[in-house]
Amino acid sequence: MSGGRLVLVLQGPNLDLLGTREPERYGRDTLATLTTRLDGAAVTLGVQLRHVQSNHEGILVDAVRDAASDGAVGAVVNAAAYTHTSIALRDVLLATRLPFVEVHLSNVHAREPFRHHSLLADVALGQVTGLGAVGYELALRGLLDRLGPG
Ligand code: DQA
Numbered sequence: 001m002s003g004g005r006l007v008l009v010l011q012g013p014n015l016d017l018l019g020t021r022e023p024e025r026y027g028r029d030t031l032a033t034l035t036t037r038l039d040g041a042a043v044t045l046g047v048q049l050r051h052v053q054s055n056h057e058g059i060l061v062d063a064v065r066d067a068a069s070d071g072a073v074g075a076v077v078n079a080a081a082y083t084h085t086s087i088a089l090r091d092v093l094l095a096t097r098l099p100f101v102e103v104h105l106s107n108v109h110a111r112e113p114f115r116h117h118s119l120l121a122d123v124a125l126g127q128v129t130g131l132g133a134v135g136y137e138l139a140l141r142g143l144l145d146r147l148g149p150g
Contacts, residue, residue, distance in 0.1 A: 008067035011053035012080030068096035
């Protein structure tokens with residue numbers, strides 16, 4: 001962990017199963033491994049990450065509100081299935097004006113049609129999809145680049 005600006009890393013439903021969940025699609029890294037690696041990148045980038053994973057929509061909404069009121073400068077968001085359904089998550093990201101990058105491990109555009117639509121994409125700074133776990137680090141770098149020096 002490092003000091004510096006606070007960035008929320010939000011992980012939606014079933015991402016706690018990473019490592020065993022469809023590994024051919026989502027990779028073999030567990031959420032703990034992914035989190036540790038991302039924390040390492042954050043040290044290099046001089047930011048502090050707050051990791052929140054939940055299977056419950058309201059907890060994710062509250063996490064965005066809490067991060068914003070604690071002064072977070074932005075977020076890396078893999079809302080998982082809620083990407084495609086959650087107006088509440090979209091609304092809280094708009095309400096808090098927390099700049100964020102949307103991440104997906106798999107290429108959602110190469111999957112079922114219901115995954116092609118994101119309720120977050122048009123209000124995100126950008127989207128990283130289909131690059132696996134490294135996508136989180138790319139999203140964090142992209143977020144910080146867009147925010148500029150703090
Ligand atoms: C996901 C893609 C979503 O469509 C799916 O519901 C997930 C994971 C991804 O990281 O590829 O749970 O967000």
